[in-house]
Amino acid sequence: MSSPVVRTSTPGAGPSKAPTYSNAPPAPSTSGDSESTAPRPVEKGLETGIFRELMRTTLVETLNEIPGAKTLILDPDVAGPLGLVTDIALLKHQAVDKIFWFEAGPLNVATRNVVWLCRPKIKHIRIIAGMRDYQYTADGLVFTLLLVPRVTELCRKVLEDEGVAGDVNVLPFKMEFIPLEDDLLSLEMSDTARDVYLNGDDTPLYYSSLALMTFQRAFGLFPKIYGKGDAAKRLTNLLERHHSSGDSLYADLEVSDQVDGLIIVDRSVDWVTPMCTQLTYEGMLDEYVGIKNAHIEVDTGLLDGQAAENQAAGSMKKRKHHLNGSKDTLLVDLRDQNFAVIGSRLSKIARRLEGDYGGAKNLKSVSEMKSFVGKLGGLHSEQQSLRLHTGLTEMIMPITRTDEFNRVLEAQQNLLAGYDPTAQMTIIEDLMYQESAWATVLRLAILMSLTSGGIKPKPLEAFKRDFLQVYGYHHLPLLINLQNLGLLVKSPPATSLPFANLRKPLRLVVDDVDDGAPNDISYVYSGYAPLSIRLVQCIAQKNAVASPANVDIAAELDGRGKKELPKAHPLLGWKGFEDVLGAIPGATVDVRQRAPGVSGRAEVRFEQDQNQIVTTVVFFLGGCTYTEIAALRWMAKQTRGRRFLIATTGIINGTNLLESLGEEKPVELTR
Amino acid sequence: MSVPAPTSSWDTIKNVFYRKDEVYQMSWQIPDLSDYLVAVGKNGGPIAIMRDERKVMLLGKHMPGKPKIYMYTSSGLPIDSFAWDLSPPVLLHFTPTHLLVVSDEGTYRLYDLSNPGSFAQHTLGGESGEMGVVFAVAYNDGFVVFNGGLHFMEVKGWHGARPIQLTSSQLTEPPSSWTVVPPDQSISGHVEVLISTGSTIITLDSLERIDQRIDRGPFNHILLSPNGRFLALITVSGMLWVVSSDFARSLSEVEISQIEGLDGHEGPVEQAAWCGDNAVVLRWGGKVVVVGPGGAALRYDYSPSAELAGEIDGLRIISSSTCDFVQKVPDPSLAVFRPGSDHPAAILFDALDHFERKSPKADESIRAIRPELASAVDTCIEAAGRETEPHWQKKLLRAAQFGRAFMDLYNPSDFVTMGQTLKVLNAVRYFEIGIPITYEQYLASSATSLITHLISRNLHLLALRISQHLGLRPDMVLKHWATAKISHAREMDGQTDEAICQAIVAKFEKEGERSVSYAEIAKKAWESGRTTLATMLLDHELRAAEQVPLLLQMKENKVALVKAIASGDTDLVYHVLLHLRRTLSPGDFFHILDDSVSPGLTPAVKLLQVYAREGDRQLLRDFYYQDDRRTETACLEMEEAGASQSQEQRLDHLAAAAQSFGQHKDRAFEAKMTDDAHRLLTLQLTYEKELSSQGLKFAGLSVNQFIYELLLAGVNKRAEKVRADWKVPDKRFWWIKLKALAALKDWDGLEAFAKSKKSPIGYEPFVTHLLSLSPPHPSQAATFVPRCDPKARSDLYVKCAEWGKAAEAAKERGDKAKLEQLRRTAPSGLAQRDVDQVIKSMTK
Structure with a gap:
């Protein structure tokens, strides 16, 4: 069922609770509908492009410090993020001759300089140390090691232990926030959740704090910091510590007049959300195709169109494509929509494009013709992106029609709603017995444990036993890790699992959300409002927690209404949700930051100007999902005067999260 | 008191003016x-x-x-x-x-x-x-x-x-x-x-x-x-x-x-020596000659001897009795004071004189230079910087101020800066301080270097005041002062550590901003043998990165570790851990890290494990062993089992893992599972050997895959044994067997299997699985539809593309709506006809 076969038959009706995905004929629409050619005026936010410039400058300066032609050897972990801010031309300009991937074994270089760029991981350092076997330094090669984001004692130690400390020039290469989109910054660190919550290694937390300090140097101090969870608290402490350390970098920071606060979402407070199958377009792409460093790997045919005809079966070539909203207006339109409505959106767009092209017939004057030709370029790129998104949708649509997908969704929605957990266990078992992907099964089991306060000892043990027999005993450490994290535990649980108590007060399960014209963030999971984002709403959009948004607003969003959006209320802390917070384990963060020597109330400034637009930064510690991003973007459109800037340690989904918590697959036995 | 005119020390070489000013009378007694x-x-x-x-x-x-x-x-x-x-x-x-x-x-x-x-x-x-x-x-x-x-x-x-x-x-x-x-x-x-x-x-x-x-x-x-x-x-x-x-x-x-x-x-x-970049000065004994281009010269006598000290803008001549400064007269001074100068600055300076004497000529002069007033004012300010005598400095600045009054727009920052600078220069030129720095030298070397010079002379108060006067950070001065205080305190033993520490902290908080680093001062205290004082000072340091290395040097290992953890900087914790690992015996090392005694150290213990997992396996094993961490030991064995390519090693690791789990009272399940894993691999290897003629590979498969492969190989007895030994539930086994038979395309076998007893998984999976294969087998799938739930049959037939049968199934249930739907959705041609026929037979 993994191969995307496009079937022509209509799908069977899905289970009652779960939404069904059918390619029902699109609603009739006029071809003149121009929702994407005349985009709504966007409230301009912070200039996040400076982070891109910052990194480019750092790269240029760092490479310039190494005189002469160089061979660059890249850690794939760094290359992906680096590719988002630079290109080959820029590197060539800095005398980079060739680029290779990190690999053990002899080098094949024609330049005097060899430059490694990697995260400070012991395995990388060992590879570099291995170079001494080839006597390169005797040949006059000069080795430079750039460590991202800084040089660590640990690496120095390993270099010393390996006896090559003197042969390698070690420099830091600061890589912090990378703007994936105008409203999305990512540190693009992998496995943050594993390091912080499982291994107790707060290194990613420390790097996050440095990146947030850089952010504050650019835009001013966050006037307020809110958050929930012990790691959020530790991060806040670090930020305060940096600020008061007297480090000259941070000594003269003023309170920001553009940013009204930082909200830290600690992943350990909400494991439920990533365990759910994402139902937005971009979320689905991540779940079923995979998005890495904002790149997606697709058949070349989808990208240039020509190859589509001569695709000899199975010989399709894959190519990486950068999903980028600033270049792809269709993507901006589609990415945060529930997948159920993507089909109709696409056909609407297709009709509009057809109409626009068809406009050529009705041209009456030369000037009309001129303006039409001017539009052609835009039309062409829209057409290209339409082909891509239609292709991708065609790949995913059959998956959504499988029995497996619908049963997973059924179990998921029932578990979230707290409906008959025992019956869901049967579904999970069935999925396991048919050998659905292990992560799919485990995600549901975890969801069950989280939402119903653990699983009774007997069924849990039976599940684990079956799971290990079906998918292999090498998953045993993973199961232990999940137990340690409180993700898959027997009832009654040792630490509180508050989901059941949060359902009502936070309105986590919403029955009547319209996927096409949503009035609540729960549309991203067709009826489940991500806990993480509800918590953000507790601070930044209090009334949305209790009741759905006014439907008129949704109409307005479609560009039809003229009614003015309500003004966003200032950040007033957790007020009104103290009970909810009390139910969730972990510290609560509510901090006001001031510039030294200033005692005045900083927030007054924001309230004076009715039309001023402020930005609230939401930082996901431990990674966020595309659905959470979609929910925040949707929230930003509900009020006037506040924009959300999403910052994260990385973008995750349930499957890669679980993969990071387990061991690697056993190697082949050879002897 | 009459002050000599600025030009009184001027002299010329050809047409170039030089001046020689006596800066100091020397206080020393060096003949x-x-x-x-x-x-x-x-x-x-x-x-x-x-x-x-x-x-x-x-x-x-x-x-x-x-x-x-x-x-x-x-x-x-x-x-x-x-x-x-x-x-x-x-x-x-x-x-x-x-x-x-x-x-x-x-x-x-x-x-x-x-x-x-x-x-x-x-x-x-x-x-x-x-x-x-x-x-x-x-x-x-x-x-x-x-x-x-x-x-x-x-x-x-x-x-x-x-x-x-x-x-x-x-x-x-x-x-x-x-x-x-x-x-x-x-x-x-x-x-x-x-x-x-x-x-x-x-x-x-x-x-x-x-x-x-x-x-x-x-x-x-x-x-x-x-x-x-x-x-x-x-x-x-x-x-x-x-x-x-x-x-x-x-x-x-x-x-x-x-x-x-x-x-x-x-x-x-x-x-x-060079006198600035303009002339060369030669000396024989006390005879000093300033040689200009072309051989014209000025001659001075300082018997019995003198020393020449070149500066960027002139030359100091030091003799037993005086310190003189020779330089080419700077341009601004020349413009104002040169006899007969008609430079606007000279006229402005003159105008001030008239003004002070209430002479109407003042106004006349100002009018005359009106267009060049700005340059006149600037030149007067510049000239003030080149005079050492405060009388003339003031007078020149007054002239500038006077000229300024006649201008509409004027940026006063140069004026203010010059006033500020002269205040500093006059203070350090005072003979007790004895730093005859000129304005040019000050500009070229920066205020910071002047302050450095002052603190190297232990003139801390003056240096501090100058820093504050110029708006510079006082850290450097305060730091040096504290260091000096500590090293002097060594000699006068009256002062207790507390008193010194308090004095330093009080001074820092009063004069400095938050940024002064206590660590460096603490280090000095430690180097002078005052460990207690060092510790006290270090407590005031906010930056752990500064604190920790010194604490380690002072062998305050535990404090260093605690401070490093508190900093949140994991690399700093590693710094301490690696240092301790190098310097301590394993026993002492683990003793320090015992977080059951001091729970605050847990983060360090975790980091140690992260490091050791990749960097030092033996250390990790020892640590788990001495700390009785059975689960972790077992997981480590599991990981190594997965990483070993040899059968024996993998089996050994699995056995070790089972043993470690077994030693933990809450890990009976895990012990059983690892034991099963061990058993499974052993059995897989045995079967591989037994079936070696077929070249089958089983090692590393899961229980499910193992049974599946055995079924594919047709060794059903063995498959049954695995099923029994691992107590595989019926439902699971049926799925495995269904898949295996389908993969073998053993349709008879499948039929027999389906009939062997009532399927615990129902018969829909038979249909859907056969359809999901690539290529699908719709006709075989259709044979199982009659055994499925009557409600689902119609739809299942549709999936098998058996439209006629689908319609029949609907008809049997009298489901007209379903029939209507089939009629609409059936593809035209044969399928459509089949459906129509059934519908017709109903209406008959």
Whole structure:
């Protein structure tokens, strides 16, 4: 069922609770509908492009410090993020001759300089140390090691232990926030959740704090910091510590007049959300195709169109494509929509494009013709992106029609709603017995444990036993890790699992959300409002927690209404949700930051100007999902005067999260 | 009180004005400077003198015994003195904070000016040590020595860097003279040496030796002008020759004996120096001559002797009784004060005079220069900076202020800055401070270097006030003050550690901003043996990165670890962990990390595990063992089982894992599972051997995959055994078998299996699975539909593309709606006809 076969038959009706995905004929629409050619005026936010410039400058300066032609050897972990801010031309300009991937074994270089760029991981350092076997330094090669984001004692130690400390020039290469989109910054660190919550290694937390300090140097101090969870608290402490350390970098920071606060979402407070199958377009792409460093790997045919005809079966070539909203207006339109409505959106767009092209017939004057030709370029790129998104949708649509997908969704929605957990266990078992992907099964089991306060000892043990027999005993450490994290535990649980108590007060399960014209963030999971984002709403959009948004607003969003959006209320802390917070384990963060020597109330400034637009930064510690991003973007459109800037340690989904918590697959036995 | 006119010290060489001002009357009692080696600091810096032992002295003129080095201010006030106990020095040189003394045996010391008792000693080593040092010349950031092996060695910086040998000079005897071109003035950007040998001059750096092909040598003196653009060369025969520093242009040639005012019997020049970039000054004993281009000269007498100290904008002449400063009169001063000057600034200055005397001429003068008023005002401000006498400074600034009143727009920042600067300069020029720094020198060297100079003289209060006056951060001053306080406190034992600490903290909080680092001061305290004080001070340090290394040095291991953890900087924790691992025995190391005793250390323990997992397996094993962490030990074994390629090793690791789990009271399930894993692998290997003829591979498969593969291989008995041994539930087994039979396309077998008993998974999976295969098997799938739930049959038939049967199934249930739907959705052609037929048969 993994191969995307496009079937022509209509799908069977899905289970009652779960939404069904059918390619029902699109609603009739006029071809003149121009929702994407005349985009709504966007409230301009912070200039996040400076982070891109910052990194480019750092790269240029760092490479310039190494005189002469160089061979660059890249850690794939760094290359992906680096590719988002630079290109080959820029590197060539800095005398980079060739680029290779990190690999053990002899080098094949024609330049005097060899430059490694990697995260400070012991395995990388060992590879570099291995170079001494080839006597390169005797040949006059000069080795430079750039460590991202800084040089660590640990690496120095390993270099010393390996006896090559003197042969390698070690420099830091600061890589912090990378703007994936105008409203999305990512540190693009992998496995943050594993390091912080499982291994107790707060290194990613420390790097996050440095990146947030850089952010504050650019835009001013966050006037307020809110958050929930012990790691959020530790991060806040670090930020305060940096600020008061007297480090000259941070000594003269003023309170920001553009940013009204930082909200830290600690992943350990909400494991439920990533365990759910994402139902937005971009979320689905991540779940079923995979998005890495904002790149997606697709058949070349989808990208240039020509190859589509001569695709000899199975010989399709894959190519990486950068999903980028600033270049792809269709993507901006589609990415945060529930997948159920993507089909109709696409056909609407297709009709509009057809109409626009068809406009050529009705041209009456030369000037009309001129303006039409001017539009052609835009039309062409829209057409290209339409082909891509239609292709991708065609790949995913059959998956959504499988029995497996619908049963997973059924179990998921029932578990979230707290409906008959025992019956869901049967579904999970069935999925396991048919050998659905292990992560799919485990995600549901975890969801069950989280939402119903653990699983009774007997069924849990039976599940684990079956799971290990079906998918292999090498998953045993993973199961232990999940137990340690409180993700898959027997009832009654040792630490509180508050989901059941949060359902009502936070309105986590919403029955009547319209996927096409949503009035609540729960549309991203067709009826489940991500806990993480509800918590953000507790601070930044209090009334949305209790009741759905006014439907008129949704109409307005479609560009039809003229009614003015309500003004966003200032950040007033957790007020009104103290009970909810009390139910969730972990510290609560509510901090006001001031510039030294200033005692005045900083927030007054924001309230004076009715039309001023402020930005609230939401930082996901431990990674966020595309659905959470979609929910925040949707929230930003509900009020006037506040924009959300999403910052994260990385973008995750349930499957890669679980993969990071387990061991690697056993190697082949050879002897 | 009448103040002498500024022009009273002016004199001319040809048409160029020079001035010589007496800066100080020397307070010292040194009858004859020629007995001494003398070093003078730049920018009004201090003077160091030391008896020159190579000169024969009258007995009793000097104290016998070890020679001493005396330091004085430019005004001759003693600063300090200390004994020199090494071989005779070849160079004394002031760096901004230290006095460098290079001995002829290749050892050099850097005396801390603020505490001359303490010094850092380095040796040049190698050839310089064996053959001795003949000459040494210093520049801003280092020095170059010429050693007995006739090689030039460069030492960069003042921190004991390893000497670098310059390219071979190919000399066979010491040069008649040489000098250093500092890196900021050389073409190559590196240190260069100019050597006079034979008749030519050689340029030498670390890579090249270039003969400049000059035929007028040898030269007794090679002098580089302060801006690095000119060279003054004095030949043995007594010719002063000025050339551009690239030897391309000859600028001036003067026969020294022909200089007016000289009697021609002076002999070789004893000392020569540049006066700014404008003139060369020569000295014989106390006879000083300023030589301008073309041989015109000014002559001064300072018998019995004097010392020349070149500055960027002039020259200090230090004699036993005075400290004078000679310079070309700066342009702004010239504009205002030159007799007969018609510069607007001069007129403005004059106008002020008229104004103060209430003369109407003031207005007239202002009118006359109206268009150039701005430049007049600027020039007056500039000129104020060039006067040392406060009377004239004030008067010039008043003139500027007066002119300003007539202007509509004027940016007063230059005026304010000049006032501020002059206040600073006048304060440090005061004779008790004795730093005769000029405005030009101050600009060129920056306020910070002046403050550095002041604190190196332990003038902390003045330095602090100046910092505050100029709005600079006071950290540097406070830090130095605290350090000095600690080292002085050593001698007067009355002060307790608490008192000193309190005094320092109070001062820091009063004068400094938050940013002053306590760690450096704590380090000084520790180095002076005051451990308690160091600990107290360190507690005030906010930056853990500064705290921790010192704590480790002080062997405060646990405190260091706690502070590192509190900092949140994991790398700092690693720093401590790795240090402790290096310096402690394993037992002590684990003892410190026992987080059952101190729970605050848990983060460090976790980090240790993260590190050890990749970097030091044995350490990790030992740690788990001594800490009774069975689960972790077992997981480690599991991981290693997965990583080992050999069967025996993997089995051993699995057994070990099972054993470790078994030792934990709550891990019975895990122990059973690992035991099962062990059993599974063993069985898989056995079967591989038994079925070796078929070349099957089972090792590493899961239980499910194992059964599936056995079924595929047709060894059903064995499959059944695995099923029984692992108690595989019926439902699961049915799925496995269904898939296996479908993969084998064993349709009869599948049918038999389906019939063997009532399927625990129902029969829909039979249909859907056969359809989901690639290629699908719809006709086989359809055979199972009748066994499915009647409600689902119709749809299942549709999936098998059996439209007629689908319609029949709907008909059987009397489901008209379904039939209607089928009629609409069925593809045209045969399918459509089948459906229609069924519908027709119903209506019949």
